[in-house]
Amino acid sequence: MTAIELRGVTKRYERLGPLRGRSVTALHDVDLTVRSGEIFGFLGPNGAGKSTTIDLLLDYAAPTEGTVRVLERDVATESAAIRQRVGVLPDGYGAIGERTGREHLEFAIDAKDAADDPDALLERVGMHTVGDYPVEEYSKGMAQRLMLAVALVGEPDLLILDEPSTGLDPNGARTMRRIVREENERGATVFFSSHIMEQVEAVCDRVAILDGGELVAVDTIDALRDSAGGTSTVTIEVSSVPDDTLSRVRALEGVTGVKTPPAESANGSSVVVACTDAAKAPAIAAVHESGADVRNVTTDETSLEELFENYTRGVAQ
Numbered sequence: 119m120t121a122i123e124l125r126g127v128t129k130r131y132e133r134l135g136p137l138r139g140r141s142v143t144a145l146h147d148v149d150l151t152v153r154s155g156e157i158f159g160f161l162g163p164n165g166a167g168k169s170t171t172i173d174l175l176l177d178y179a180a181p182t183e184g185t186v187r188v189l190e191r192d193v194a195t196e197s198a199a200i201r202q203r204v205g206v207l208p209d210g211y212g213a214i215g216e217r218t219g220r221e222h223l224e225f226a227i228d229a230k231d232a233a234d235d236p237d238a239l240l241e242r243v244g245m246h247t248v249g250d251y252p253v254e255e256y257s258k259g260m261a262q263r264l265m266l267a268v269a270l271v272g273e274p275d276l277l278i279l280d281e282p283s284t285g286l287d288p289n290g291a292r293t294m295r296r297i298v299r300e301e302n303e304r305g306a307t308v309f310f311s312s313h314i315m316e317q318v319e320a321v322c323d324r325v326a327i328l329d330g331g332e333l334v335a336v337d338t339i340d341a342l343r344d345s346a347g348g349t350s351t352v353t354i355e356v357s358s359v360p361d362d363t364l365s366r367v368r369a370l371e372g373v374t375g376v377k378t379p380p381a382e383s384a385n386g387s388s389v390v391v392a393c394t395d396a397a398k399a400p401a402i403a404a405v406h407e408s409g410a411d412v413r414n415v416t417t418d419e420t421s422l423e424e425l426f427e428n429y430t431r432g433v434a435q
């Protein structure tokens with residue numbers, strides 16, 4: 119089953135203001151498949167085309183070329199049926215007006231013909247104490263939590279979350295991660311865009327990186343690390359460092375740096391190796407073979423933030 123399928127999707131907008139008459143290509147020939155049951159992270163610099171993609175998934179905008187399918191239905195002809203099975207947390211649209219948070223939820227439950235208990239949903243997003251307040255009194259983070267509760271109405275098959283952590287405090291961000299996992303365990307596919315790499319790294323099965331309207335990477339974070347020839351820092355704790363240990367490690371292919379930090383304690387030292395992922399095991403073996411007593415090994419891998427930097431070029435023009 120596929121949850122989302124874009125084939126040959128190009129989206130051009132006509133420019134406004136002084137650049138009227140020219141167009142901007144927000145997406146260029148994008149092919150993307152998100153499988154049912156995945157937690158899928160959608161990344162890219164400002165202006166890369168993330169919100170445009172989400173607008174196409176929800177039929178808020180139509181592609182200039184190509185086809186968009188959601189839950190195996192064509193968005194161009196079946197968007198009403200799709201919306202019944204999709205939960206959306208839009209970017210930057212807070213709830214407005216005098217209605218209370220609970221009333222907003224009741225409206226969403228009616229619209230989806232769902233059977234949810236609004237109080238249970240408010241509780242889930244940590245809003246049970248303020249459900250009776252008019253939403254215009256809500257802070258940014260409270261409005262974001264309410265919009266998440268609205269997205270959860272009707273146990274959707276697919277959750278589309280555009281920058282879900284916007285405005286959330288650390289507790290809210292943790293609640294968000296927990297809910298994403300719970301929804302996924304229930305069987306929902308989760309597709310979310312984010313600039314917060316830790317969030318993405320913590321919950322996503324796969325990610326896509328968009329840059330200037332083109333997909334530049336789609337894979338698991340581990341596979342992106344491998345294909346980027348990612349470097350790791352390996353810290354090998356030893357009782358002492360024999361004379362030739364550093365030269366043995368330095369001679370290995372893939373090793374770009376070796377050092378022993380100064381001021382080690384009397385009961386141990388360490389060898390810190392910067393190397394490719396493939397050189398990790400040979401480096402540990404070389405330390406061992408030099409006669410050092412290896413006590414512990416820890417590895418710091420390339421972060422998603424570093425990968426993102428490698429794949430992208432900054433704000434789209």
Ligand SMILES: Nc1ncnc2c1ncn2[C@@H]1O[C@H](COP(=O)(O)OP(=O)(O)OP(=O)(O)O)[C@@H](O)[C@H]1O
Binds near residue numbers: 144435
């Ligand atoms: N309605 C519009 N009219 C004209 N150009 C638009 C419109 N919406 C988006 N664009 C342009 O399309 C490109 C992609 O914008 P989009 O909002 O999809 O990026 P994004 O990846 O969501 O960025 P951000 O991370 O800043 O939210 C940008 O160059 C933007 O200026």
